[in-house]
Amino acid sequence: MPELPEVETIRRDLLLGVLKKKIVGIKINDSKVVRGDKKNWEKELFGKQFLDILRIGKLLAFKLSTGKYVLLHLRMTGQLIYKEENKIIAGGHPFSKKSKEKAVGGELPNKFTRLIIEFSDNSFLFFNNIRRFAYAKIVSEKDWLKEKKRFGLEPKTDNFVFKDFFKVINSRKSNIKSVLLNQSLIAGLGNIYVDESLFLSKIDPRRLSSEVSEKEAKLLFKSIDRVIGEALKYRGTTFSDYVDSKGKRGDFFNKLKVYGRENQECLICGEKIAKIRVAGRGTHFCSRCQK
DNA sequence: AAGATTGTTGCTTA
């Protein structure tokens, strides 16, 4: 699942590829995922350039030379893949209709490709997604700024300070996992990094947030910073469908300490890692280490 | 073949 480190990895890579290149083609295959009408996408993008790529939480914002923004969210199964050149698209139908195709690896476009942006140097940006929860839409600068405001404290930015973090943790009367997943409180964490952060800080995911002590919260704060930092270093985690802008998997998968390790031994104490449901999500933790 | 999977929204309830 693309969370902060995965989306940021994609952002950094795309900055090196697509910036200031003239857009010479737009192809749309799914109006649910690529919102708004096709004519408008043509009008807003054709002949224009991306001047910057920004991110808040898991949301990407491509700044157009016109001042408008393309907002793009990958949700669970979205992919953004950039290809320097692509033979297939040059002729024939751009969208594949093959029934059996892998979501990771293989030629592009595939049957999960919903949007293709072509640049003047014969490079292409493919927006793929399997379960069609992802979206892309064009908004004004004002609407982008409005969207930004809905996000809470973000790890690895100046606003991620302990005082504010503890205020959030201390004021909420639901389990700590729900609080960490809530994008309007803490931005960018998803199921994987919440489980990992709680494991590192030895906190049971079911604990009431407001009853987490200041000392525990301090450790949690540090753990989030550490996990996100490491995951960025390893270019994210691939559990099922995530790939970076080059179609490559994330290496943090091999560094996971609890997520996806149910029934395996805890790396600290040897206890069997449990998998339960918390906040409606599959939750991995060590019942001996995490109290 | 029914059930699990997950990020976010939007509904219901308190």
Place this chain on the structure above:
DNA sequence: TTAAGCAACAATCT
């Protein structure tokens, strides 16, 4: 008003 909790969404895999 605000917050908490949960169903719904879509497609695939087990």
